[in-house]
Amino acid sequence: MGRTSDARERILTAATDLFSLRSYGSIGVAEICAQAGVPKGSFYHFFESKQALALEIIDLQWGSQRGRWQRVLDGDGSLVGRLKELFAFTVEVQNLSLSEAGVVCGCIFGNLNLELSAGDDPMRERLRAIFDEQVHMIRRSIEAAQALGDVPAIDARGAAKSIVAQIEGTVMFAKLFNDPGQLDELWANSLRLLMVSEAQEV
Incomplete structure (x- = not known):
């Protein structure tokens, strides 16, 4: 004990x-x-309950991830370069899971969201707030790049939402096939959403 x-x-x-x-x-x-x-x-x-424990874990996990997202998205360099680093972090997490646990664990937020989509309102609301914040963080970076003329005049919110959805969806496939290699297409697809090329990374 x-x-x-x-x-x-x-x-x-x-x-x-x-x-x-x-x-x-x-x-x-x-x-x-x-x-x-x-x-x-x-x-x-x-x-007080398993739900109270789960809510604290969600907050702790996002607190840690949010710090990494902020450091990357608020860092120096082009939007393309910063987003590429964010995607590399996603791959790194899944590779670490495979190495340490023997399986790709996926995203704890996505996993819980899929399971609790029909109930458990407090947890669902907390997860929704996290995904909204992720979209906002990427949207803010896109809009800043647009102001500099680095990204075309696309729908920044729509692109940010699609990027977050793509990260979650591709991580789900990585978990399904127990293969982080499923994440390989993630970066190229996101560049298409932004209507930019990898040559704009620098």
């Missing part, structure tokens, strides 16, 4: 691992506690 001081962190780590690899509905509090090595009472000391 873990020390009281680290029990909460152990629960978060165990649940994140389980939610990344299996469906949310198939995982119970008892299994989370068993993997974390803590008694069930510890779980309810820190979390």
